[in-house]
Amino acid sequence: MTKKEVSPAVIQRLPRYYRYLEDLMDQDVERTSSRMLSEIMNLTASQIRQDLNQFGGFGQQGYGYNVKKLHDEIGKILNIDKENCLIIIGAGNLGKALANYDGFRKRGFRICAIFDKDPGLTGKTIGGLEVLSMDRLEDFIKENNIRIAALCIPKEFARDLTDELIRMGISGIWNFAHLDLDVPDGIQVESVHLSESLMRLSYKVGELYHNGDES
Amino acid sequence: MTKKEVSPAVIQRLPRYYRYLEDLMDQDVERTSSRMLSEIMNLTASQIRQDLNQFGGFGQQGYGYNVKKLHDEIGKILNIDKENCLIIIGAGNLGKALANYDGFRKRGFRICAIFDKDPGLTGKTIGGLEVLSMDRLEDFIKENNIRIAALCIPKEFARDLTDELIRMGISGIWNFAHLDLDVPDGIQVESVHLSESLMRLSYKVGELYHNGDES
Numbered sequence: 001m002t003k004k005e006v007s008p009a010v011i012q013r014l015p016r017y018y019r020y021l022e023d024l025m026d027q028d029v030e031r032t033s034s035r036m037l038s039e040i041m042n043l044t045a046s047q048i049r050q051d052l053n054q055f056g057g058f059g060q061q062g063y064g065y066n067v068k069k070l071h072d073e074i075g076k077i078l079n080i081d082k083e084n085c086l087i088i089i090g091a092g093n094l095g096k097a098l099a100n101y102d103g104f105r106k107r108g109f110r111i112c113a114i115f116d117k118d119p120g121l122t123g124k125t126i127g128g129l130e131v132l133s134m135d136r137l138e139d140f141i142k143e144n145n146i147r148i149a150a151l152c153i154p155k156e157f158a159r160d161l162t163d164e165l166i167r168m169g170i171s172g173i174w175n176f177a178h179l180d181l182d183v184p185d186g187i188q189v190e191s192v193h194l195s196e197s198l199m200r201l202s203y204k205v206g207e208l209y210h211n212g213d214e215s
Numbered sequence: 216m217t218k219k220e221v222s223p224a225v226i227q228r229l230p231r232y233y234r235y236l237e238d239l240m241d242q243d244v245e246r247t248s249s250r251m252l253s254e255i256m257n258l259t260a261s262q263i264r265q266d267l268n269q270f271g272g273f274g275q276q277g278y279g280y281n282v283k284k285l286h287d288e289i290g291k292i293l294n295i296d297k298e299n300c301l302i303i304i305g306a307g308n309l310g311k312a313l314a315n316y317d318g319f320r321k322r323g324f325r326i327c328a329i330f331d332k333d334p335g336l337t338g339k340t341i342g343g344l345e346v347l348s349m350d351r352l353e354d355f356i357k358e359n360n361i362r363i364a365a366l367c368i369p370k371e372f373a374r375d376l377t378d379e380l381i382r383m384g385i386s387g388i389w390n391f392a393h394l395d396l397d398v399p400d401g402i403q404v405e406s407v408h409l410s411e412s413l414m415r416l417s418y419k420v421g422e423l424y425h426n427g428d429e430s
Contacts, residue, residue, distance in 0.1 A: 011415065011418055012415070014414070014418070015408070015410070015411035015412075015414040015415060016395075016408075016411060018414065019393065019394075019408075019410070019411065023394075041395075042395070077418065078414045078415075078417055078418045078421070079417045079418055079420065079421025079422075080414060080417055084417055086413075092312075092315075093308075093311055093312035093315040093316065094312045094316070096308055096311075096312065097307075097308035097309045097311065097312040098409075100307075100308040101308065101309070101409070103393060103410055104410065104413065107410050107413070107414060108417070109413060109417070147420050148413075148416060148417065148420060171420050172416050172417070172419065172420035173416075174412070174413060174416055178234065178318060179234075179238075180231075180256075180257070188416060188419040188420050189416075190412050190413070190415055190416035190419070192407065192409065192412055193230070193231075193234075194313075194316070194407065195230070195234070195318055195319065195322050196230035196231060196234065197230075197389070197405050197407055198301075198319065198322070198324060198363075198389060198405070199229070199230035199233065199293045199295060199322060200226065200227070200230060200405055201363060201387050201388075201389050201403060201404075201405035202293055202294045202295055202299055202323070202324070202363065202387070203226055203229070203292065203293045203294055204387065204403040204405070205294070205362050205363060205386050205387035205403050206293070206294025207294075
């Protein structure tokens with residue numbers, strides 16, 4: 001079955017819709033409207049209608065959207081309607097933080113294993129999982145049909161490990177290492193560059209003061 | 216002194232330039248060119264020249280750019296040429312991961328304090344810092360003229376705390392809580408929504424398989 005093409009800009013916004021719909025469900029709100037979403041999401045109502053129409057549009061004139069139905073439909077498109085296993089490479093502070101974050105499960109993700117090359121860490125328990133040695137990586141990926149790996153390792157090792165992971169069958173890299181990864185066609189990378197985000201904030205805060213200082 | 220206006224799109228890219236220039240410095244490369252940067256950064260050489268021209272352009276025809284000079288100039292624009300103190304609110308796993316990350320200092324940031332409302336955590340040491348009680352937040356911010364706070368707390372508390380922080384003098388919020396923050400004009404927010412990033416990756420990986428499955 002082919003899914004309807006959804007534009008990249010809408011895809012970029014879908015997780016945010018999903019999050020707001022989740023909040024509405026938590027508040028036991030059953031129906032919503034483009035106007036209501038527009039108020040809480042800071043988008044125009046027409047933008048929202050246009051976005052949601054792209055994948056079928058469940059709004060009914062005058063009735064709006066069924067929150068749960070819309071939430072589940074977006075979940076299906078995002079491929080999080082069934083549980084996704086992911087693995088973490090690197091049991092340092094960041095790997096630990098991810099392994100312990102319980103918000104992922106709510107969004108269809110389960111951390112299935114965490115690996116580290118440091119023998120001092122293997123065997124220890126993090127977030128309920130035993131840290132496994134890198135020797136077991138390949139078998140684990142293949143036996144459990146793992147597609148997504150979070151890279152929480154220093155950048156010096158990231159390129160080589162990425163090549164290895166791809167060879168072992170990983171097709172999605174969630175990259176926290178401080179570099180950009182070149183990957184073959186068909187392999188997906190999503191990078192979280194924390195320092196860059198902080199530098200952008202620093203710039204914006206600095207501008208404020210510079211503009212205030214002018215004299 | 217007013218700084219030259221730099222377009223938001225370029226600002227978005229500056230931290231990435233900074234990172235690549237840092238890499239070149241680590242490799243003892245002294246000069247670079249738009250062509251060399253274009254190869255490693257996956258941007259066109261003319262895009263790079265255009266970007267760097269926006270803030271003065273230090274390239275000389277045929278000589279290219281002095282890596283350190285360009286790096287330092289971008290650092291100045293990003294407001295990271297002198298040390299910025301930032302504080303972390305929330306000494307959970309993510310707060311811990313940030314406090315322990317030593318890459319920030321290289322980019323002009325120093326974590327000056329970490330706060331938590333849990334009395335079980337205050338007094339403990341994380342990343343060389345004692346976890347402070349929230350009672351001490353206001354004085355600390357004022358005495359040390361802190362501008363940036365990283366929010367590593369659950370979303371239920373984030374809105375109220377943001378209001379408090381702004382009242383105490385914070386003008387930049389680095390938000391890791393899973394919600395969008397409404398802030399007054401002049402206050403800057405940079406959000407890192409980890410789950411959204413993972414959902415985008417999941418979508419992209421899912422597409423791959425769906426397209427492969429078609430039959």
